[in-house]
Amino acid sequence: MTTITPQPGIMDIALYQGGASHIEGVSNVVKLSSNENPFGPSDAAREAFRKTVYDLHRYPSTDHRALREAIGEVHGVDPGRVICGVGSDEIIAFLCQAYSGPGDEVIHTEHGFAMYRISALANGATPVEVPERERVTDVDAILAACTDRTKLVFIANPNNPTGTMIGDGELARLAANLPGHVLLVLDGAYAEYVEGYDGGAALVDGRDNVVMTRTFSKMYGLGGLRVGWGYGPRHVIDVLNRIRGPFNLSQPALVTAEAAVRDRAWTQKCRSENTRMRAWLAEALAEHGVVSDTSTANFILARFASADQAEACDEHLKSEGLIVRRVGGYNLPHCLRITVGDEAGCRRVAHAVGQFMGTRREGP
Ligand SMILES: *Cc1c(COP(=O)(O)O)cnc(C)c1O
Numbered sequence: 082m083t084t085i086t087p088q089p090g091i092m093d094i095a096l097y098q099g100g101a102s103h104i105e106g107v108s109n110v111v112k113l114s115s116n117e118n119p120f121g122p123s124d125a126a127r128e129a130f131r132k133t134v135y136d137l138h139r140y141p142s143t144d145h146r147a148l149r150e151a152i153g154e155v156h157g158v159d160p161g162r163v164i165c166g167v168g169s170d171e172i173i174a175f176l177c178q179a180y181s182g183p184g185d186e187v188i189h190t191e192h193g194f195a196m197y198r199i200s201a202l203a204n205g206a207t208p209v210e211v212p213e214r215e216r217v218t219d220v221d222a223i224l225a226a227c228t229d230r231t232k233l234v235f236i237a238n239p240n241n242p243t244g245t246m247i248g249d250g251e252l253a254r255l256a257a258n259l260p261g262h263v264l265l266v267l268d269g270a271y272a273e274y275v276e277g278y279d280g281g282a283a284l285v286d287g288r289d290n291v292v293m294t295r296t297f298s299k300m301y302g303l304g305g306l307r308v309g310w311g312y313g314p315r316h317v318i319d320v321l322n323r324i325r326g327p328f329n330l331s332q333p334a335l336v337t338a339e340a341a342v343r344d345r346a347w348t349q350k351c352r353s354e355n356t357r358m359r360a361w362l363a364e365a366l367a368e369h370g371v372v373s374d375t376s377t378a379n380f381i382l383a384r385f386a387s388a389d390q391a392e393a394c395d396e397h398l399k400s401e402g403l404i405v406r407r408v409g410g411y412n413l414p415h416c417l418r419i420t421v422g423d424e425a426g427c428r429r430v431a432h433a434v435g436q437f438m439g440t441r442r443e444g445p
Pocket residue numbers: 116167168169170171194237240241268270295296297298299304307308309
């Protein structure tokens with residue numbers, strides 16, 4: 082018998098449930114469960130990736146300079162305070178590793194992204210769940226939950242899976258009123274979907290207790306490649322770079338992400354297409370009696386009368402080849418999260434929900 086045991090906290094982690102991608106015995110499946118860009122990456126990004134095949138014997142850049150400079154140009158941030166990671170998940174993991182441990186508390190909201198809790202536990206810290214107000218981040222509840230042991234506050238803005246967000250004024254009020262020993266992390270995974278929103282970059286620039294995380298997995302259509310980045314005050318970025326592996330990002334990932342971020346026309350097209358189809362889908366669902374909060378992201382949180390109804394609708398959608406996301410693990414058992422697909426995908430899911438609810442509606 083061995084007495085080999087992992088560090089405290091690790092066995093409290095429930096394995097992350099990814100969005101399903103296959104249905105047994107069903108072809109022509111539409112995957113609307115992982116908030117992926119239905120159009121994939123831009124042609125420029127695809128072409129950049131293709132060319133990397135000739136350099137696979139070379140080690141990648143360790144300082145990610147070219148990608149950081151491209152991010153700086155496009156997003157109007159200081160490239161010297163950008164750090165790139167294997168998805169924004171890695172930036173979240175670095176933050177928890179660097180700033181929290183046993184005895185410390187890490188705040189996330191009631192329907193917050195699962196990785197905050199997982200990363201806190203992985204480092205022996207205690208995740209603290211704070212209520213939201215009708216599925217919207219509640220700044221006063223977060224401030225009230227802070228203690229001497231709080232080290233990090235994570236909020237996603239827009240939030241996943243609710244799709245709601247809070248405004249710049251509320252973000253600034255939160256940052257300004259946190260105790261001095263607390264770092265605020267603004268997860269901007271869906272910031273690109275919000276016209277005119279900087280993801281919190283200006284707030285980062287104006288303070289020394291705010292970090293922003295961003296990703297190439299959503300709008301840029303590169304979830305399979307695993308690239309994310311963080312932007313923060315110099316003292317934080319310096320700390321995170323000390324624990325970052327020197328070759329954490331592969332050369333194909335770096336080069337492809339750079340081409341993707343520079344293709345502003347593609348970003349603009351994907352944003353406007355998402356806005357158009359999101360409005361159509363929300364209205365179609367509402368006409369079938371399925372309500373949702375106004376979404377600011379690339380998915381809709383559809384609310385049903387009960388958990389049983391949500392589950393039954395999910396089963397019906399599956400039988401029609403449509404994969405959406407159950408969100409019982411996010412304290413929302415009566416909801417289904419539906420990614421805004423392309424027009425055909427949106428029509429199919431709206432039609433199938435209509436069949437399930439016993440109502441009908443014409444297409445866009
Ligand atoms: C999808 C998502 C991410 C992105 O994670 P990556 O590791 O960059 O793929 C981060 N935060 C939230 C809230 C998300 O929904």
